[in-house]
Amino acid sequence: MKIKVKGIGLTKFGELWNKNLLDLALEASLEAINDARITNNDIDAVYVGNMLIGKIAGQDHLGPVITSSLGLNCASFRIEGACASGGLAVHLAIQGILAGTYKNVLVVGAEKMTDAPSSQITWALMGASSSQERKAGLTFPALYALLAQAHIQKYKTTREELAQVSVKNHFHASLNNKAQYPFEISVEKVLNSSAISYPITLFDSSPISDGAGAVVLSSDTDSKGVYITGSAASSDTIDLAQRESLTELKATKLAAKSALAQAGMEISDIKVAEVHDCFTIAEILAMEDLGFCQKGMGGKFVTSRCTRLGGRCPVNTSGGLKACGHPVGATGVKQIIEITEQLRKTSGKRQVRNANCGLTQNVGGTGATVVVHVLQT
Amino acid sequence: MSSPVTVWRHHKNIRNYLRKKGKILVWTKVFNAPAGFEHEAPYFVAIVKFEDGTKMPLQLVECEEKDLKPNRKIITVVRKRGKVSLDEVIEYGIKAKPI
Structure with missing residues (x-):
């Protein structure tokens, strides 16, 4: 499988009170189309990753909202898979290209969360x-x-x-001008922040965010660039209590195995990764379930600095969900954008040396949906 | 707020979970509660495993933090769920208390 990431576009993440969902989606989309050096009319289909807008603003039928604003009459789809909506949209767009139906597709992940009170967002996310x-x-x-x-x-x-997960990701975010929280924090700051649900504190948690990301994917393979070479989605029980194990996300293991096999890669080939750190425990589980370290060693692995910029395999160089922000429908697309920038060697201060192969892991719910992508130059 | 018919349908299932015994697998203390539970915060929730092998997330009642440990035995009880205004139907549900 070889799908070209032809163009990328990303808004700043944060509390963007002067922009609505459409403003954000269009900003990212037009940047991606411009980056791809194509025109709007070259787009054959639009896939929109979004979870919450129907619940918090009453706007469903989001696909045509985007296409009509771009002056397009092509096929459009809204994909909902909780916090994996963006990753799922990328996965489904790839299937549309692989089927031969579309040549160039626009994938937009967008979410506008800060218009609603946090109690409404908490309810909507549930x-x-x-x-x-x-x-x-x-x-x-x-x-x-x-x-x-x-x-x-x-x-x-x-x-x-x-x-330590939070400390590392805030350090990475301090190098990212698109991040919601571009500043460093200490372990003590995390431990002493407000209790949310024991043992999770406020600074163990990703924030409520606005933002959008867009990518143009293409069947065009006749030029150099960044390609998605593995794409897989897996699912598990929606109810955490019904899982075989509470110390792993089985869907991560299954999706990673499939995506890596498609790419003909081993996890040891991955030089940089963006994983779903909605809470600090999620990144530790991801490290283990993706195979970066042995089961049970995730905490020590993160503490060893292997996953910090300059380490063996930097993880969440964007700042992750924790510090770059987590506009839920946009996150999976942002992960693809971050890895694409790393492989293009355009990441500036957070550039990973020798980055030629990267991976993304996007989780919906507590792992009921997981999408993994492998990208290569 | 649940509709009256939803509450009626839910109440019909309560009998299937009455006085079931089991044990705590994992628990947490919720400080930031969702809508309808704010008045109860902080409160405890656990994933419990019943003697028949089935598992379920349940709110824990009539307990203190020092009592909560993995494998602590529990029994299910019926308690009021959430908070409703005067003209809404009171909903009951299954919770668990340590024994």
Whole structure:
């Protein structure tokens, strides 16, 4: 499989009060189309990754909202897969190209979250959980807190090790002018921040964000550039209690195995990765389930600085969801953009040396949906 | 707020979970509660495993943090769920308490 990332466009992430969802989606889309050196009319289909706009602003039928604003009459789709909506949109766009139906597709991931009060966002996000979880009074921080507790119980992972994920990702974000929180924090700051759901604190958690990312994907393979060579999506039970294990995301393992096999790569070939650190425990689980380290060693692996810029395989050079921000529908697309920039060697101060192969992992819910992509030059 | 018919349908299932015994697998203390649970925060939620092998997330009641450990035995109980205004139907649900 060889799908070219022909163009990329990304807005700043954060509390962008002067822009609505369409402003953000169009800004990213036009930048991506311009970067691809094509015109709007060269786009054969538009895939939009978005989770929340129908619930918090009443706007469904999002595909034509984007195409009509671009002056297009092509096919358009809104893809919803919770926080993996963006990654799923990329995955489905690739299937459209591989099927031979489309040559150039625009994938837009966009979310506008800060217009709504946090209680409404918390309620809306819980649409990605099971009804029993909602009845039990669980929230997403609480669900990931249960995963953290299971990891702590079984592998003696410490809260300090969890905090190291946040410290590293804030350092990376400090080098990224598109990040919502471009500043460094300390382990103590994470540990002493407000309790959200024990052992998860405020600074263990990704923020509520606005933002959009867009990529133009193409069947064009006759030139140099960055290519997606593996794309896989997997699923698991929506209810965390029904999982075989609380210390792994099975869907991550399955999607990674498939995507790497498609690319003909091993995890040891990956030089840079963007993974779904919605909460610090999520990045530790990702390190283990993707195979970067042994099961149970994720906390120590992160603490060893292997995944920090300058380490063996830097992870979340954008700042991740934690510090770059997490406009949920945009996140999976932003991950593709960050890896594309790394492989193009245009990442400036956060450039990973010798980056020629990267991976993204985008999670919906607590791992009920996982999408993994492999990118190469 | 759940509609009356949703509450009625949900209440019909409560009998299937009455006085089930099991144990805590993992638990957390929720400080930032979702809408409808704010008045109860902070509260405890656990994934419990029943004696028949089935698992379920349940809110824990009548307990203190020092009582909560993995493998702690629990029994299910019926309790009011969430908070409703005077003209709404009160919803009951299954919760668990340590024994």
